[in-house]
Amino acid sequence: MAWLRRSEVVIAGILLLAMIGIGLVNPAFWQLDNLFSLLRSNVIIGIMALGVLMIMISGGIDVSFPAFAVAAMYLTVKGMLWTGYDGVALPFLTAATMGALFGCLNAFFVYKFRMIPLIVTLGTGSMVRGFLLGVVGTSMININKMPDVLIDFAKTEVISMTKADGTTYGLTAMVLVYFGLAILVHLILRYTMIGRGIYALGGDQEAASRAGFDLRKVIFFIYCFAGALAGFAGLLHSGMIWLANPRDFVGLELDVIAAVVLGGASIFGGRGTVLGTMLGVFMLVMVKNSLIIMKIDTTWQRVVVGVIIVIATAVTAWRDQKRKARGDRT
């Protein structure tokens, strides 16, 4: 019964209990359109969480990705309007590349100067956001100006249904994009040399280096990849909400970090899985959305997210200590 002790199983169990609880308070929770909209809210946070997961497995932390996401999104949308380009693939590629370049800045400082990632990413995040708002502009690009291709792309649905009263609802295809990226990250972490290097780096940097992992390659890979995911998610977000707002995503890093920690990743590094993170993201989004359904005042949202971070990290710390006490038998 060793699998019962796996953190993913525990998280899934808590998640199920929470869902049953919320469903009892308000049965509307179980309606298909609510579940679909929950899944839809998972997409953006989830994609960003995949990047943060890799960084946290390596023992780092990133608070700059919301700035990267918003910069990549706004610049790309501006570029599309400027050139009148109406494709989908190229803009997403551009946004991801931009995010990756910003991420490289993080990697450069973290690797070259051996500086604490938190401080580096505080600096780069502030720089990128300041540059965007101070130099590029502060005006929103509203629906009447947003490129139609982006909106149409984000409107794609996998399942479309009609309610009794004639309104339609459905499950957005962006969920598939999210799942696809999640599988990709899972495969990278599990089956590639660089993925194993990320775990090794988080476990013990010196040991990883002596075992022959190229730390520079690993560090650049994770920060650039996380940046690329953020840039991609940023553009997707603007398509989904039909708006490109250069002030978007403020404070999002806390939600994402909370979700990743909730998913069982440890900031000491070396631990964390894609499945756990996805469950953590779902849990966080569900709790935040359900506060409304459960008729709790929305002003409590920040408190709830904070308490979630504290409890989740406390449990993770407790687990890590117990593991240490038991010896390294995992």
Place this chain on the structure above:
Amino acid sequence: MINKLDFRAILNRDKNIVQLIVMTVLIFVIMTALSPDKFLRYYNFESITYIFPELGLLSIAMMIAMLTGGIDLSVVGIANLSGILAGILFKKLADETGVADTGLAVVLLGGVVALGTGLVAGALNGLLITKVKITPILATLGTGQVFTGLAIVLTGGPAIVGFPEHWSWVGNGKLLGLATPFVLFVLIAIAVSFILVRTPLGVNLMLIGTNPKAALFAGLKRERMVFYSYMMTGVLASIAGIMLSGRTNAAKSDYGTSYLLQAVLIAVLGGTNPAGGKGRVLGVAIAVIALMLLSSGFQILRFSNHLIDFIWGAFLLLVIAINAYKNRVR
């Protein structure tokens, strides 16, 4: 041999202070050259002495947390919550006569409430970090959310406007012809400096930060010392909150959010090693003055606030690079 090493360490430290002073003078000269008539006015410097103490205290608080290799991301939350709790107390106790004329006794009670908030909040951080063993980054990230969240719940969003006159004096008034916050800052800085250099607590903190393992084997009470250091951080943050609410005559859940990055930057710029073991109040005090001159100069030159954010971020990265370069040479 040991004496020699000590001597070199002292020289190095003072070199750092000398460099900071040179940098401050340079900023002063450049800003004067760029706009002599506006920058050199007495009013400009007077307003700096009112504004910088709150940021200075937050930076000293950050430095104390960094001494043991930690960080405190909840300082701004603590500051705001302290101001708000005191503000609510004044509103509750002064219904008839109006808040402005509240008596000295009530104002002192408000001060106790504010400082108590800082103490309790700091103790909570200390408890989570030393007993529950959550990493400082995540613990304070979570509690920071909780404090800010509580501030939102208590106020419902908008600011609490209107504080007693005695309270405003702390942020606005004059003492011996100088700005009260400035005088308070100097006194507190001297006190903290004394604690760090001359008392067992301070010496222990330095030793723990320099080499946690050696400190453990030497029998230092690590947990208790770290716990005290976070309580100190919390109290300093709440004093900053008193100054902020006194100066602006208002308290709000999202005041001073940009102070977080600036406090980290100033602590690092002031020669604090974020990995622990090194930090001086004098260095932080000079750094905060240097950066206040810089930002007031930029404001006079009519740079947008966003661009100033960009410059803060870039400055932080630059300082990291320079520090890393200096350490390599040595």
